Amino acid sequence: MPSSKESPRSALAAISLAQQIAFGPVLFQTVWALRESGLLAAIDSCQQGMNVADAASRTGLSRYAVSVLFDMAVSGQVLARQEDRVVLTAVGHFLLHDAMTRVNMDFTQHVCYHAMASLLPSLQQGKPVGLQVFGDWPTIYPALSQLPEAAKHSWFAFDHFYSDRAFDAVLPHILDLHPTHLYDVGGNTGKWAMTCAAADPALRVTILDLPQQLALASVAIQQAGLAAQIDGHAVDLLTETPLPAEADLWWMSQFLDCFSEEQIVSILQRVRRSMKPQARLAILELFWDRQPFAAAEFSLNATSLYFTCLANGNSRFYHSAVFIALLQQAGFRIEQEFDQIGRGHTLLIVAPSP
Numbered sequence: 001m002p003s004s005k006e007s008p009r010s011a012l013a014a015i016s017l018a019q020q021i022a023f024g025p026v027l028f029q030t031v032w033a034l035r036e037s038g039l040l041a042a043i044d045s046c047q048q049g050m051n052v053a054d055a056a057s058r059t060g061l062s063r064y065a066v067s068v069l070f071d072m073a074v075s076g077q078v079l080a081r082q083e084d085r086v087v088l089t090a091v092g093h094f095l096l097h098d099a100m101t102r103v104n105m106d107f108t109q110h111v112c113y114h115a116m117a118s119l120l121p122s123l124q125q126g127k128p129v130g131l132q133v134f135g136d137w138p139t140i141y142p143a144l145s146q147l148p149e150a151a152k153h154s155w156f157a158f159d160h161f162y163s164d165r166a167f168d169a170v171l172p173h174i175l176d177l178h179p180t181h182l183y184d185v186g187g188n189t190g191k192w193a194m195t196c197a198a199a200d201p202a203l204r205v206t207i208l209d210l211p212q213q214l215a216l217a218s219v220a221i222q223q224a225g226l227a228a229q230i231d232g233h234a235v236d237l238l239t240e241t242p243l244p245a246e247a248d249l250w251w252m253s254q255f256l257d258c259f260s261e262e263q264i265v266s267i268l269q270r271v272r273r274s275m276k277p278q279a280r281l282a283i284l285e286l287f288w289d290r291q292p293f294a295a296a297e298f299s300l301n302a303t304s305l306y307f308t309c310l311a312n313g314n315s316r317f318y319h320s321a322v323f324i325a326l327l328q329q330a331g332f333r334i335e336q337e338f339d340q341i342g343r344g345h346t347l348l349i350v351a352p353s354p
């Protein structure tokens with residue numbers, strides 16, 4: 001995949017990439033069918049590769065079905081032909097075995113695929129028109145607990161895949177601040193709250209989130225036996241409801257990217273007004289400009305369009321300079337900054353400006 005800084009070198013390479021884009025959804029569904037039918041795994045298990053007849057008898061698919069899948073997958077460089085057999089290419093190997101690729105494909109198929117056909121009207125109207133695939137909701141957040149099972153599972157797996165890996169890496173930085181009461185703003189299913197509570201039994205954690213999310217989180221917290229340390233505060237951060245003011249550390253992980261620039265400034269200004277003078281705000285975010293790999297930048301920019309089409313119509317993964325300017329506009333200054341936490345996250349420790 002060329003990065004945003006490279007273009008295909010020749011006209012032939014460029015028109016070839018253009019065809020891959022033109023038929024991109026077809027290749028995606030081909031790989032999905034290969035994976036879900038068990039064909040990718042079956043081919044992987046045969047050292048000598050697999051021919052059409054063997055593949056048909058292993059999967060119950062017709063020879064016709066196997067042959068069209070094989071031909072497309074060879075053209076898409078997922079499979080390679082060796083005489084009358086096919087083997088997995090390196091791309092096919094990652095499509096089958098790589099956990100990140102699987103989580104991304106599941107999210108694309110179960111959450112985004114049908115909705116993305118409404119990208120243009122979503123952009124034109126500034127609303128997540130694609131969300132209508134799942135029902136009549138203003139944003140995806142109050143709908144999360146009621147999505148169809150496959151979409152719900154894939155949404156949470158996608159969200160957790162990235163934040164879980166960052167949580168372990170970021171925990172020592174947070175414990176270094178010696179918080180006594182932490183507000184986990186947009187705490188979702190309570191994973192971070194539970195990670196912190198388990199790491200420091202003296203720490204109190206309050207999750208601030210929409211009531212629907214708190215209901216999901218409280219079940220997990222009860223099950224983990226951490227209800228004495230973790231409580232919840234139901235709040236819609238997009239309303240002017242007063243915020244609690246007890247915490248010495250406010251925490252926002254993959255939260256502010258759920259909002260537009262104006263909403264981010266408004267939320268941060270309200271948090272700043274509620275913060276105790278010595279309190280700090282820790283922000284864990286993904287910035288597309290701080291990714292070391294072109295594929296990571298590509299994935300973040302693709303996910304921004306999920307925000308456009310399905311989440312709320314006006315949010316995105318930001319360029320770090322844009323985001324930092326919003327922090328400053330809301331009256332915060334950066335005290336500490338750590339890049340490459342987990343899978344491409346950045347941790348910002350910020351304080352209210354004097």
Ligand SMILES: C[S@@+](CC[C@H](N)C(=O)[O-])C[C@H]1O[C@@H](n2cnc3c(N)ncnc32)[C@H](O)[C@@H]1O
Pocket residue numbers: 141142159160163185186187188189208209210213235236237238252253254255258
């Ligand atoms: C992308 S999830 C991040 C979850 C978690 N912090 C993590 O790092 O995995 C965003 C969270 O923000 C919450 N949220 C979205 N809009 C909100 C609002 N207007 N008020 C309060 N919470 C909101 C959602 O319910 C969800 O739990």
